[in-house]
Amino acid sequence: MYNLYSMQRSGNSYKVRLALALLNAPYHAIEIDILRGESRTPEFLAKNPSGQVPLLEVAEGRYLAESNAILWYVARGTSLAPESPIERAEALQWMFFEQHALEPNIGAAYFWLALVRGGRDLQTHALEDWMERGYAALQVMENHLKTHDYFAAGQFTIADIALYGYTHVADQCDYDLAAFPAVRAWLKRVEEVPGFVAMDWAPTAGSELTLATDLAANS
Ligand SMILES: N[C@@H](CCC(=O)N[C@@H](CS)C(=O)NCC(=O)O)C(=O)O
Missing domain, CATH: 3.40.30.10 (Glutaredoxin)
Structure with a gap:
């Protein structure tokens, strides 16, 4: 264990x-x-x-x-970890994206705005950048999800789990998902996966x- x-x-x-x-x-x-x-x-x-x-x-x-x-x-x-070389690389592509474009922005905003008392006042200088870059990441996801149900391999994989981690708390740290209907539909799809x-x-x-x-x- x-x-x-x-x-x-x-x-x-x-x-x-x-x-x-x-x-x-x-x-x-x-x-x-x-x-x-x-x-x-x-x-x-x-x-x-x-x-x-x-x-x-x-x-x-x-x-x-x-x-x-x-x-x-x-x-x-x-089945959560694709095995064919291209599908594995696609999953990795999105997991790297998560770590460099999403997590450093939405993750940071979530930490300072939702978890740390007084965090907003401590991070006023960084907030604007986190917002701009976080929205840019959400737009990339939105564009992909307009034509795909999931991020890699045409099915639910660990790439979706990785991206779900912070996307689902974006609304707790100032991001408005109203302009991202495909992202909202994907969040719901993930939440409907058996065992979620x-x-x-x-x-x-x-x-x-x-x-x-x-x-x-x-x-
Ligand atoms: N790239 C790492 C980031 C891990 C990370 O930032 N962990 C945070 C919590 S979400 C942490 O432990 N922070 C405590 C610290 O840095 O002292 C991962 O994906 O696991």
Whole structure:
């Protein structure tokens, strides 16, 4: 069973939780509160020098970081991870896009506007750029989704999971999706995939949830 270091309200962590839920894969979730610096402790940095979640312990003492790398790992051999070279490359294309065009803008806006108290005042200088670039990314997605149901391989894949992570919270951090009907229809399609779980869902049956503070208290 995997150990997943994750934060409930982290979109990057949610991508992995969503994939594991869709795959019906049991795992042990360890909640890391990045707002309290729990990803920057010496213990955590020894596991992931980037000091970030999600982080998957794939075997004892062997850790995998980066949400999209984790998605490929957990979904290998399933229909969520396309196998033909071109379809795999298409999925990668959109997952790189997610990391350079979407997550740094909508992800940053979500973190500072929705998660950090007073974050809007701290980031007034950056907000305009996040908005402009986030909308540009949404427009690219809209253009693709006007003629495709999903991002790669003509079916629901980990590329959709990766892009869903932050697109679905865009409306919680000032983005208005009214001008993106194809994106809104795709969000709904993803939510209708059998086994879909929302961001606030936490594993229970067959899986466990541990708080990093409990681990520290018991060690
Ligand atoms: N590119 C990474 C980004 C991970 C990331 O930014 N994680 C955030 C939470 S969403 C984090 O752990 N931040 C804490 C920190 O940087 O101290 C991924 O896709 O996994």
